Amino acid sequence: MKKLWGSRFQEELAQDAKEYSYSLEVDRELLRADVQVSKAHALMLGRARLISKSEAQKLARGLDAVLKELQGKDLSESVSEVEDIHTLIQAALEKKIGKTARKLHTGRSRNDLIATSTRVWLREKSILLAGWINVFQSALVSAAEKFHGIAIPGYTHLQRAQTVLLSHHLLAYVEMLERDKGRLSDALKRMDECPLGSGALAGSTLPLDREFVARRLGFSRVSGNSLDAVSDRDFVLEILAAIAVLFVHVSRFSEDLILWNTAEFGFLVLPDSYSTGSSLMPQKKNPDMLELARGRSGQAIGNLVSLLVTMKGLPLAYNRDMQEDKKGLFESVKLAVKTLEVLSNLVRRIEIRETKCFLAVSDSLLYATDLVDYLILKGVAFRDAHETVGKLVQHSFAVERSLKDLSFKEFLRFSPLFKKDIYEIFNPGKSLLRKQTRASTHPAQVKAGIRSWKKKLAAS
Ligand code: ARG
Numbered sequence: 001m002k003k004l005w006g007s008r009f010q011e012e013l014a015q016d017a018k019e020y021s022y023s024l025e026v027d028r029e030l031l032r033a034d035v036q037v038s039k040a041h042a043l044m045l046g047r048a049r050l051i052s053k054s055e056a057q058k059l060a061r062g063l064d065a066v067l068k069e070l071q072g073k074d075l076s077e078s079v080s081e082v083e084d085i086h087t088l089i090q091a092a093l094e095k096k097i098g099k100t101a102r103k104l105h106t107g108r109s110r111n112d113l114i115a116t117s118t119r120v121w122l123r124e125k126s127i128l129l130a131g132w133i134n135v136f137q138s139a140l141v142s143a144a145e146k147f148h149g150i151a152i153p154g155y156t157h158l159q160r161a162q163t164v165l166l167s168h169h170l171l172a173y174v175e176m177l178e179r180d181k182g183r184l185s186d187a188l189k190r191m192d193e194c195p196l197g198s199g200a201l202a203g204s205t206l207p208l209d210r211e212f213v214a215r216r217l218g219f220s221r222v223s224g225n226s227l228d229a230v231s232d233r234d235f236v237l238e239i240l241a242a243i244a245v246l247f248v249h250v251s252r253f254s255e256d257l258i259l260w261n262t263a264e265f266g267f268l269v270l271p272d273s274y275s276t277g278s279s280l281m282p283q284k285k286n287p288d289m290l291e292l293a294r295g296r297s298g299q300a301i302g303n304l305v306s307l308l309v310t311m312k313g314l315p316l317a318y319n320r321d322m323q324e325d326k327k328g329l330f331e332s333v334k335l336a337v338k339t340l341e342v343l344s345n346l347v348r349r350i351e352i353r354e355t356k357c358f359l360a361v362s363d364s365l366l367y368a369t370d371l372v373d374y375l376i377l378k379g380v381a382f383r384d385a386h387e388t389v390g391k392l393v394q395h396s397f398a399v400e401r402s403l404k405d406l407s408f409k410e411f412l413r414f415s416p417l418f419k420k421d422i423y424e425i426f427n428p429g430k431s432l433l434r435k436q437t438r439a440s441t442h443p444a445q446v447k448a449g450i451r452s453w454k455k456k457l458a459a460s
Helices: 015-021 024-047 053-071 085-103 110-146 166-190 210-216 226-231 234-260 288-311 320-347 354-361 364-377 382-398 408-414 420-426 428-434 443-459
Strands: 151-156 159-165
Touching (some): 085 110, 110 234, 110 320, 159 166, 159 364, 166 443, 364 382, 364 420, 408 420
Antiparallel strands (some): 151 159
């Protein structure tokens, strides 16, 4: 297929050079966005009298027809023959409407075009992605509501630390995901400017109406510097970074569920429909979806790092290196959407093994900190109280009995301030009810959290 350039060359581009540089395989994803941008440009050319109004209409209608035709078409044949999506659209338009098509590229370059089309694509996808984050958050909040009241050990260093509500643990991820959405929308605000009209790098001698194009494409403003507009990909980096952080959250969540699903923890039963078996060991039920979500975070993080490295040494303005931004971007967005979908479905189907959870929170050591607070409320200095309870714990290990199985006399040996009510300390439910601070794991606080998330998510 005819290229968008070539008249100054005496030789054809070599076959291996073509294969090395052609990008249609990847950038065909931009078909709709690129047509949309081209349409806005065509209409602007008409308004600016750079082409006639009827030519502008012809271009716009032709572009609609091209989109219709190409959308349903298997493009795999074109991949080795057409340089990129812009070339494909140009050629298809020429075939449809004849030589008027040759006016479409007036006053623009693929450099400002690609920077615009990628933004238009990304805007739509980021909103879609935020919607999927919402779906996952809703699944987590529903689970938090369903399992409200079930206590589990909370961990630090993966050692049992203090009792928390399972719902509190789930809502922690809802908070993280909310910030992930915030990062996406922050990035969207910054990328909300239209590069088209920057030309290859220096702007144009033609009277292009940049504001019209920006408005027509739904951008709030035009970009402020033509060199910057065609040469930075920070808007792609920001989205890749937001997705990488999202995947860090998703990966940690998956890891928690994988742990809870082990025989050793045993808090959780995964749905059969989201688990897999072993070809050799008939008893196995493996958490593969969670492992894949955890594993694919590697790709999301890799895509960010890869583009950071690609960009870091580039001189202004456009360089072909930048073509490499799209593969990772498309992959990360797709990966995130798919992962959120599968995890939401999985979370909606989990079951909790309450007896196992109850057994785990019956471990007296989870309440050692509550014992410290008990002494503090009786006037003991924190460091002294900490030391006293530390010695008690050591004693319980020495006599191989849990704290709650020590006699009252034994308690008194460590502090005369202990009263018989200390045994209440080891009751998991009461421990939760003693929590006083805002945003703690107190059941009422957690319930309020569930309520407010439900309202917030329903409104967004
Ligand atoms: N396909 C290129 C990209 O994705 C845009 C085309 C600009 N190419 C050029 N040789 N100036 O970045």
